[in-house]
Amino acid sequence: MKLSSTFKKISKQFIVEFDEISTEIQHNLSAGEAREDTLRELLKKYLPQRAGVDRGFVIDVHGKESKQIDVVIYDRTVGTAFEISGTKYFPCEAVIAVGEVKSDINSEKNFRMLLVKSNR
Numbered sequence: 001m002k003l004s005s006t007f008k009k010i011s012k013q014f015i016v017e018f019d020e021i022s023t024e025i026q027h028n029l030s031a032g033e034a035r036e037d038t039l040r041e042l043l044k045k046y047l048p049q050r051a052g053v054d055r056g057f058v059i060d061v062h063g064k065e066s067k068q069i070d071v072v073i074y075d076r077t078v079g080t081a082f083e084i085s086g087t088k089y090f091p092c093e094a095v096i097a098v099g100e101v102k103s104d105i106n107s108e109k110n111f112r113m114l115l116v117k118s119n120r
Contacts, residue, residue, distance in 0.1 A: 014042055036070045036101045043073065051096060052076045056088030058095050065089070071099040 017038050025031040036055065043053045052074045058066040072090050074081065079094040 010042075010046070014038070032101070039099075039101055040071055043071070047073065050076055052081065054081070054088050054090075056081075056090055058092050058098065059089050060092045066098075069098045070101040071097075073097040073099075 018035055021031055021034045021038065025034055040053050040055070043051075047053065054072055054074075055068070055070055056072055057068060058072065072088075073096045074090050074094045075096055076094075079091040081091075081094070082089040
């Protein structure tokens with residue numbers, strides 16, 4: 001098994017699904033949510049069972065809360081994810097990684113904005 005060719009195949013499949021969403025769903029908010037779902041499902045499929053993948057808010061011990069995050073990867077064995085009326089909250093100690101899903105970054109300004117946002 002060539003791991004690099006396997007990763008290429010998975011990546012091509014993801015790009016096809018991502019592009020299909022862009023062309024088939026005209027409503028921007030719905031298309032964005034569909035893209036987020038597609039990425040989360042891909043991550044769930046290939047990450048270890050111990051890693052949970054969802055969307056929601058990250059909270060700290062002082063009660064501070066992040067903005068809504070498109071992709072939260074968390075360790076299921078550390079802490080508890082709380083759900084209130086369908087919205088999930090993840091203790092920062094359990095969070096492995098977070099991500100924003102964008103269909104494209106068409107300028108350096110937008111790219112820098114995402115970098116600043118991710119460092120908060």
